[in-house]
Amino acid sequence: MSNSETALLLCKKSDVPEGEAIKIEAHGLELAVYNVENLFYVTDDLCTHGPGSLSEGFLEGHVIECDFHGGCFDVRNGEVVAPPCMIPIKTYEVVEDAENVVIKQP
Template sequence: MEATVEGLPPLAVYKVEDTYFVTDNLCTHGSSLLTEGWQEGAVIECAFHGGSFDIRTGEPIGHPCTVALRTYEARVEDDWIVITAPGARTGSPE
C-alpha cells in the first residue's frame, strides 16, 4: 500500500506475516512505484523491469536492481503504522 508523509519521498507499506515494513516506494533502478509491482512473502518485484528487493532489509535481490531501497523502522501504535524518520533521534535529550 502507498503512504505519504510530509517531508519524505513516497513510501510503500508491506505486511510480511504479522509484521509491517516500510520502504521508499520508488524503485532504485528507475522511476517505477513498487506498489504497482507484486509482493510474494518478503520480496517485492518491480513491475517495470522485474527487479526485486527484500522488503525487510531493502537489499536488491533480483536483476537489474543493484542499489538498496531506503527502509524505515516501523511499528504499530493504536492501529497506526508509525515510522521513525531517517536521522531522527530517540530517547530523551540531555
C-alpha cells in the same frame, strides 16, 4: 524512543491488506508500506533502477518485485535480490503500535 526522535504516523494497519503493499505520501516522503503475515515494513516507493512504483509491484513473502523492470528487493532490509536492480532501497524502522503503522522520523 528518545526525546530527540519523533515518530511519523503513516496509516492504520487495517489499511494494508495481508500480502499487499500500499503507497503512502506523507511528511514529504513517498513510501511503500507492506503487510507480510501481519508484520509491517516500510521502504521508499521509488525503485532504485527506474521510475517503477514498488507499491504497485508484486509482493511474495518478503520480496517485492518492481512493476517496471522486474527487479526484486527484500522489504525487511532493502537488499537487492534480483537484477536488473543493483542499489538497495531505503528502509524505515517501524515503531511498535497496536493499530497504526508508525516509523521513526528519518
